Amino acid sequence: MGEKAENHKAMLERYGQRLKDLDPELVTEEDEIALKEAFMHAKEVLEPGELVSWFTVKAEPFYRSGSWKMLLTLYEELLDIAEKNLGPESPGTATALNGLAGIYRYMGNYDEALRLFSRALEIREIILDQKRPETGDTLSELGTLYYLMNRHEEALSFYSRALEIQEKLLSPENPAAVRTLNRIAFLYKGIEKPEKAEELFTRALEFLDKLQDQEPDNRGVMSHKAGTLNNLGVLLSEMGKLEEAEDRYGQALKLQEKVYGPEHPQVAQTLNNLALLYFQTTRYEKAMILYTRSLEIMEKLGKTEHTGFATTLNNLAGVYVQKGRHEKALELYTRALEIRERILGPDSPDVAKTLNNLGELHRILGQHKKALPFYTRALKIYETTLGPAHPDVGTTLNNLAGLHESMGEYDTAINLYEKALDIIEKEYGPDHPYFKITRNNLIGLYEKMERSWRS
Known part of the structure; x- marks a missing residue:
């Protein structure tokens, strides 16, 4: 191996260490x-087949983190x-x-994804x-x-075709059947068949229990189990x-802290889910503690410019409203x-949600003139992005009507x-x-x- 090749090899090993075990x-x-x-260095050192195998492994964390634009260029070159x-029909090309x-x-x-997946499947x-x-x-x-x-x-x-293959090959090193069961469960959840989704999440957990019996400390198995428990918790909630949802979240949290440690984004997400459940069951102190812990984790990791961080801020604010x-x-x-406007732009429906919340808070405080522009802007965003007949438009109209009622503007409120x-x-x-809530508001008015009139 020449000096130039040795340099490429050394640089590949150096960067390989940086990429090892990325979360x-x-x-x-x-x-x-x-x-x-x-x-760049791997192209000079590895044979084409080795390059494909190497890159597929190294790219996986970036694939899961959503680094699409960066990966697109590299995968196009790899193909x-x-x-x-x-050769165009080789296993490496299919990968x-x-x-x-x-x-x-x-x-x-x-369309392009379908063309490429279909070609890969055919090979x-x-x-x-x-x-x-x-x-x-x-x-x-x-x-x-x-x-x-x-x-x-x-x-x-x-x-179904995937599961037929994956169930027979299920092992701690190949839990693909678990991923597919989760995906099918999400499909049924999406088409509003929650009982079927629950059945599939439960089946995935049964698979994971068998895998954990084989290798109790396998981090991959524990990670998949925590994720599935979390998914099931959301569905049950x-x-x-x-009560069942709370139990699943607790199990997920215990596993995640074991696998990742107490300060990790996955832990923060489960804390958020459990906090929302506590909020729904009026256990506001517990919700506040978990939301606050979640925010602290994200802040320590430098993930404050993130939609999830903004959502947690928004939800914690709702807890403080309930506590006065x-x-x-x-x-x-x-x-x-401020975070949502920076990340999503000023006309995002998520921005409108926070505007609605701000409007409601000012209304509670009797600050009607301050509340009005928040509700009005939220309504305009919803009508523009979601259409004038969307349920979120209806909810905002109800809030705005309540505000005009509080201001004594009854005709506007009725309308x-x-x-x-x-x-x-x-x-x-x-x-x-x-x-029923909106109808009762109108009847009450x-x-x-x-x-x-009587008085």
Whole structure:
């Protein structure tokens, strides 16, 4: 090996150390630079087949962290190298196609993702044994693509084919069947079949229990189990099974702290989920403690310019509202609004949510003139981004009507309540709690007006 090649090898080893055991939740810009530099040196040192295998492993944390633009360029180059040196129908080319397709899928280019996944599947089914894990992986990825395209029957077909392969190959080193079961559960959750989703999450946990019996301290298995418990907890919470949800969150938190330590984004997310459950069950002190701990974790990790951080600020502010600590709530809502505006832009529906909350807080404080512009701006954002008949428009109209009622502007309030009722009834029907709340608000206003006329 010449001096130049030795230098490339040394640099590859140096950057390889930087990329070793990267946590997807903690990937930095410096890590992205390290991967690009390592790839440049790997091209000079590794054979094309080795390069594909090496890059697929090293790219995985970046793939999961959402570093799509950076990976897109590298995967395109990798595919070009594989096709030219290994052939267009080789297993290495299929691996590169599969990786690139996943990036296009998450960037929203579904047509290109479908073309690349289909080509990868064709190669893997013909060249490789149809029952190999790689084939199952591509089938599962296609299932997710079809789900995102709202083609649910096709998604289920591909997921079923994937599971048929993956269940037979299930091991602590290959928990792909667990991932696919979680994906199918999310599909059923998305099409409002929560009982079926619960069944699938439970089945995934049964698989994980068997794997943990084989290797009790396998970090990958524990990580998948924590994630599945968290997913099930969210589902159970939405189904109103709050005690069961609390139990699942507790199990997830215990596993995550064991795998990642007490200060990790995954821990922060589970704390958020559990805090929301405590908020829903009026255990405000517990909710406040968990939201605060979650914020402290994110701040220590430097993840304050993040939509999740803003959401936690927003939710903690809601706890302070319930406890009557309005100044603290105002501070947190304002901070959440500033972060969301910077990251998402001034016209995002998430920005409108915080505007609505600020409007409600000022209304509670009797500061009607301050509340009005927050509600008005939120309404305009919702109408523009979601359409004039969206339920969030109805909710905001209801809030705005309540404000005008508090200001004594009854005719305006009646008009807004009626608009809100029309939207909410079309979306949810007359038996939904949102409809009943708005209708009761309107009835209450009419009764108030009638009493004032009598007096």
